[in-house]
Amino acid sequence: MFASRLKSSPVSVVRSVVSFAFLLTFAGVYASANPITYTGEDLNAGPGSAHPNSAAAAASFDTAAAALGNVSTITFEGAPVGGFSSLTVAPGVTISGAEYTGANQTILNSPSFAPNPALGGFNTTPGGSEYVNMLGGTLTFNFATPTQFFGAYLSGIQTAFFQDTVTFSDGTTQTIDVPGAGTTGSNGALDFVGFTDAGKSISSVTITASNQFGADEIGVDDVRYQSLSTSPVPEPSSLMLMFSGIAAFGVGYRRLLAARA
Numbered sequence: 001m002f003a004s005r006l007k008s009s010p011v012s013v014v015r016s017v018v019s020f021a022f023l024l025t026f027a028g029v030y031a032s033a034n035p036i037t038y039t040g041e042d043l044n045a046g047p048g049s050a051h052p053n054s055a056a057a058a059a060s061f062d063t064a065a066a067a068l069g070n071v072s073t074i075t076f077e078g079a080p081v082g083g084f085s086s087l088t089v090a091p092g093v094t095i096s097g098a099e100y101t102g103a104n105q106t107i108l109n110s111p112s113f114a115p116n117p118a119l120g121g122f123n124t125t126p127g128g129s130e131y132v133n134m135l136g137g138t139l140t141f142n143f144a145t146p147t148q149f150f151g152a153y154l155s156g157i158q159t160a161f162f163q164d165t166v167t168f169s170d171g172t173t174q175t176i177d178v179p180g181a182g183t184t185g186s187n188g189a190l191d192f193v194g195f196t197d198a199g200k201s202i203s204s205v206t207i208t209a210s211n212q213f214g215a216d217e218i219g220v221d222d223v224r225y226q227s228l229s230t231s232p233v234p235e236p237s238s239l240m241l242m243f244s245g246i247a248a249f250g251v252g253y254r255r256l257l258a259a260r261a
Helices: 010-031 052-066 236-260
Strands: 036-043 071-074 082-084 086-090 093-098 105-108 131-135 138-147 149-157 165-169 173-177 189-196 202-208 217-226
Touching (some): 036 052, 052 071, 052 149, 052 189, 052 217, 071 086, 093 105, 173 189
Antiparallel strands (some): 071 217, 082 105, 093 138, 131 217, 149 189
């Protein structure tokens, strides 16, 4: 009964629209200001082990990424086993890089260190077997269609010795430290590392598995990226232009109402 009697004047509606436009503009600027990272680590986790921390990070990342565009996953299943200098792993996605020795990185279909798989790379796809094995060095993902997000499982992280990283450029060089450097009392770890960067166009992402102390042998699998998004988040400048038009309409409408009063 009370709700049926509520009415808003055209002027108050315009005020609400303009206020809402301002809030959305501010939110858009804030959301695009910095990348948001999602990381989780499970110590001593090998093939098939429970990994609640990295799984939780992956789930949070997947939810955030889905709000920005279509999420595709590269599992490397069916990729040619062996070394590669450049390899197409999905439509519009190629990988390249080199081990710390300068040799090619490798696609494997079994754990890289069978006596203790948690110390080396391994597959993380349920029911799968293949993954990229990095013997230190770098692995770069190149995207023909830029992405606003990226995430991957990294296995065999040597937590006590190395600082592995994920780097990319969104106009500014960004570096994400893989969790674990300096952590002792484990034989390796399974990590998930991901980021979202709303409104940005990211053409490549590089994983580095070595530092000044040597090379970390790790696996890379279940890589998430954006494919053929139909509704990308607009840049702050686009939001400002759109809402400036709304505000101008509001001012003009108020003047029209005043002239008719």
